[in-house]
Amino acid sequence: MSDTKASDKNYDGFTAEERDAMKERAKELKASARRGSRAAKADTEGEVLAKIAEMPEEDRVLGERIHAIVKDCAPDLTPKLWYGMPAYARDGKVVCFFQSAQKFKARYATLGFNDQARLDEGTMWPTAFALTRLTPADEELIAALVKKAAG
Numbered sequence: 001m002s003d004t005k006a007s008d009k010n011y012d013g014f015t016a017e018e019r020d021a022m023k024e025r026a027k028e029l030k031a032s033a034r035r036g037s038r039a040a041k042a043d044t045e046g047e048v049l050a051k052i053a054e055m056p057e058e059d060r061v062l063g064e065r066i067h068a069i070v071k072d073c074a075p076d077l078t079p080k081l082w083y084g085m086p087a088y089a090r091d092g093k094v095v096c097f098f099q100s101a102q103k104f105k106a107r108y109a110t111l112g113f114n115d116q117a118r119l120d121e122g123t124m125w126p127t128a129f130a131l132t133r134l135t136p137a138d139e140e141l142i143a144a145l146v147k148k149a150a151g
Contacts, residue, residue, distance in 0.1 A: 024084030117149035
């Protein structure tokens with residue numbers, strides 16, 4: 001008799017989308033290694049804008065607005081790709097990122113903040129926000145969060 005549980009038989013490992021994201025991350029790391037000391041001069045913003053341009057219209061509109069808000073509110077953050085997603089980093093470490101709904105076949109796009117973000121408040125705080133559209137009030141909130149995250 002096998003020790004394998006019935007629920008283990010349904011586990012297939014990573015989804016196709018997760019495997020694609022890991023492949024994209026491997027490409028990003030290789031490209032960064034090839035750049036070497038030229039990394040600071042590389043057109044990583046162009047890569048981010050190209051990735052946003054590939055998104056379906058609904059996500060593209062959100063991605064373009066998030067990019068503009070981050071660039072305006074936190075110009076010291078460097079745009080870069082992270083697992084194939086637009087991300088914004090301080091000293092090479094991702095502070096925040098935009099994940100299109102299409103990326104993992106989700107119901108909504110996501111604006112996420114990594115532990116490098118300085119959003120700590122009390123013993124619990126949000127690190128990701130679902131986005132379906134952006135109102136002026138949403139954009140103000142995002143701007144405030146990005147400013148705080150960038151420190």
